[in-house]
Amino acid sequence: MFQRVNRLAIELPEVEYGDVNAASAVQELLGGKFGEMSTLNNYMYQSFNFRGKVKLKPFYDLVASITAEEFGHVELVATTINLLNKGASFPAAPDLTPLQNGKNMRNAKAFIATAQTSSPHDSMGLPWTGENVFTSGNLVLDLLHNFFLECGARTHKMRVYEMTDHPVAREMIGYLLVRGGTHIVAYAKALEMATGVDVTKMLPIPNLDNRVFDAARKYEDRGYGNVLFTWNYVGDYTDINKIWKGPHPQTGEKLIVKEGIPETSGKVPNLDELPEEFAPGIGPDEFHAIAKRLLAKM
């Protein structure tokens, strides 16, 4: 089962201007092969399909708890896209062609199908697919896949960071570089527990420290690279501490497991209404009628 909290993993800056083509690039981090939809669905299906959950509980706990975190990452990237999609159209009567700029943007479909918001597609409009899910059932193979997936995700984040300097995109990528880095080490340590092989010696992949990225530095400093959360307060998934222990292989900091969710979080932004997109498409009279129906006592 899953619980949901109406908060974002981090506070995203409120910026008056957008960067619509940057939103297209960030789509790769959402619906691309190495995007958050992939990390989420890989760990989620691996957790559902885990054979031997009792015998290999720490490994099951690891993929199950990271699944919950990845849900929040999908939300964060989708919200980033929504905040970047600002300022491309104007409210006006249809005859004044208020969506004319949409023809010149990389993602014209967003103007037509999603009212300039996110969708589970990559930066070229290719839909995310279940083919991106690897759930072989073999523990070592799935952990190796996850290690590779997180390294690929990191690479893509670094490249998108280099494509745009819009503050919302940079803040999101800075945070996810650090948390993604944590997951890389988590799967490396899980592989070490399962096979005795120390794959942390290969890191970082690519060979550039997170600290080189301005937006990532503050999250490294706050210790987000050393902590894994259990994402619940009922004592589930605590055996991740059998894997996530000892010193961080790169910084030497102590690895810690925290029960529950992070103490700090961000507010979920309220997106602008776009009458030119008919979204949400509820005018004052309709709103009044809806309110009357919602508030009526049956």
Add this chain to the structure above:
Amino acid sequence: MGSGLTSPYYSETVKGFIGNYVAVQTTAKTLHHGVLTHVYPDHIVLDICHVPFFIRTDEIVWVTLGRQI
């Protein structure tokens, strides 16, 4: 064809942002963030992580205060 002749007021207006962290939207549909250090009749100088970028005024669509994170 200096833009100081065709849009003389624009440079004067943008001078008000000198020293500030700004966002610059260009006709190439690219967005750049940096500290505005100089404004000339036909170009501006943007300091992006201590590297100067010389942007032609003709290519600027808008300049506004940027949001630094």
